[in-house]
Amino acid sequence: MEKIKVAVIGATGAVGQVFMWMLADHPWFEVDYITASAARVNQRYGSTVHWLLPFEMPHAIRDRTISEFSGETMKERGVKIVFSALPASVAAEAEPLLRDMGFYIFSNASAMRYHKNVPILIPETNLETLSLIEDQGYPEKGFVVTNANCVTTGLAMAVAPLRKFGIKEISICSYQSVSGAGYPGLSSFDITDNCIPYIGGEEEKIEKEIKKILSFDPVVDAYCVRVPVMFGHLEAVWLTFEQEVSIEDVLKTWDEFREVPDLPSTPKLPVLYDGSNTFPQPKYAFWGTPKGMEVYTGRIKKRDNRIGFMLLVNNLVKGSAGGSIQNAEAFVQKYGLL
Ligand SMILES: NC(=O)c1ccc[n+]([C@@H]2O[C@H](COP(=O)([O-])OP(=O)(O)OC[C@H]3O[C@@H](n4cnc5c(N)ncnc54)[C@H](OP(=O)(O)O)[C@@H]3O)[C@@H](O)[C@H]2O)c1
Structure with a gap:
């Protein structure tokens, strides 16, 4: 061919x-x-x-x-x-x-x-x-x-299959690697041994793009923080649902999230959950196809009608x-x- x-x-x-x-x-x-x-x-x-x-x-x-x-x-x-x-x-x-x-x-x-x-x-x-x-x-x-903006891509992947439960609010705090700012990016004086609690324009992009991508209109609140990590964006997410949703329902939904076209770069399981307390971390390799194309979730919690979790996206691959x-x-x- x-x-x-x-x-x-x-x-x-x-x-x-x-x-x-x-x-x-x-x-x-x-x-x-x-x-x-x-x-x-x-x-x-x-x-x-x-x-x-x-x-x-x-x-x-x-x-x-x-x-x-x-x-x-x-x-x-x-x-x-x-x-x-x-x-x-x-x-x-x-x-x-x-x-x-x-x-x-x-x-x-x-x-x-x-x-x-x-x-x-x-x-x-x-x-x-x-x-x-x-x-x-x-x-x-x-x-x-x-x-999309790389943080929004990870968020959209995890949130898309959960829309069926009715999402009213999304609250997100991102921990974004320096590669997200391109090369040469930030001065090493600014980012070494430091976290910067503002990334110009990023919070507005997330709030706007998630609505356009998923064609829905929840309240979205975002904080974006630049952290001294080379690759990968970690995100702490809380979703407020219209009614209570169980942790089991969320995990089952991610596990069954297979409505993906069969393409060379599409992973079999696009959103993966691991229940270990120390997952996910940008430190571990997540390059290639499908690995860099997968979105990793962990640390799930429930409080009334809210579900919280962490997620990791490779900003340079899937993002x-x-x-x-x-x-x-x-x-x-x-x-x-x-
Ligand atoms: N980094 C991420 O994680 C990420 C994620 C999602 C989206 N994006 C978006 O993707 C785009 C690229 O990001 P990046 O991080 O790769 O940026 P980057 O490292 O700054 O790379 C920019 C590229 O554009 C070229 N370039 C710069 N000015 C140019 C000009 N006037 N004419 C022609 N070429 C020019 C550069 O060439 P030289 O090397 O010769 O200067 C380089 O190849 C940006 O729009 C960014 O917002 C980035």
């Missing part, structure tokens, strides 16, 4: 590196074109990138050359799908431009997330919203599909690049691009 040619724009950043790693041996997609900021054009990926991931860079990507940002050249080379790992300010110009040229863009940036016809897609929770690409003009035109790749797989499966 011939693979689909894709581009990764912003290939040298934290999210871009995970795209490069995950796409290096993807069964459907083949990276044909990569870009970064103008200063890196014509440089060899393996020499110019500051590799951040806790394992070796795949050999297959080291000799790739960074190209200039050119939609025309991408078109000439037969690229159809573009994975975007650009900062929001850059994406705000680049993504509409590429969409107007007919590309299918799967983006991590927040720039287009709140546009009416642009889905914030998480295939396990709202696959039906993929059809919004038709409102953007597909198949005649290109489109943008976004994924960004892996989520985008899965979204592109969902598109290819539904619209038959292969």
Whole structure:
């Protein structure tokens, strides 16, 4: 089977590196074109990138050359799908431009997330919203599909199957790793031996995005804290239900949460619970497919009509690049691009 040619724009950043790693041996997609900021054009990926991931860079990507940002050249080379790992300010110009040229863009940036016809897609929770690409003009035109802010992705995965019990309020406190701020991110002076109880714009994103993704309207209160951890976002969540729900019902619901399309990047069990008091922790490896695509829950508690739990999401895999790749797989499966 011939693979689909894709581009990764912003290939040298934290999210871009995970795209490069995950796409290096993807069964459907083949990276044909990569870009970064103008200063890196014509440089060899393996020499110019500051590799951040806790394992070796795949050999297959080291000799790739960074190209200039050119939609025309991408078109000439037969690229159809573009994975975007650009900062929001850059994406705000680049993504509409590429969409107007007919590309299918799967983006991590927040720039287009709140546009009416642009889905914030998480295939396990709202696959039906993929059809919004038709409102953007597909198949005649290109489109943008976004994924959520990384904390929201983990939250949406755990909350989606519990909506059937009637959720009135969501209260969340996140403990977010430094990789969530990209590279070079925060100054080591600020984050070493410290926690910072504010991440600009993050709380508003969670409050807004969870409602758009899950098409419901609970009261959402969020605190976001940056912690001195490299990878993974931990979240302490309390859900207030319309009536009492038992711990057993919640665990059974997560265990039965299998309404997932069968895609190369979709894990068999997307939300896993472990009853140990010390689970989940970002310290333990949770990379790869399916591991980085799974959401881990633990420490469940009940008080009247409220259920509390901790959850962990890999912000760079399920929370960004892996989520985008899965979204592109969902598109290819539904619209038959292969
Ligand atoms: N990090 C996360 O956990 C996470 C999670 C979800 C969503 N996101 C979103 O994903 C996007 C990427 O995040 P990140 O953490 O990977 O950021 P990052 O580490 O700062 O990487 C940004 C990438 O964009 C490139 N870039 C920067 N300015 C550019 C310009 N003017 N023209 C062309 N390319 C440019 C950079 O190239 P150079 O290396 O050459 O500068 C780099 O490849 C952001 O929108 C972010 O909000 C991030």
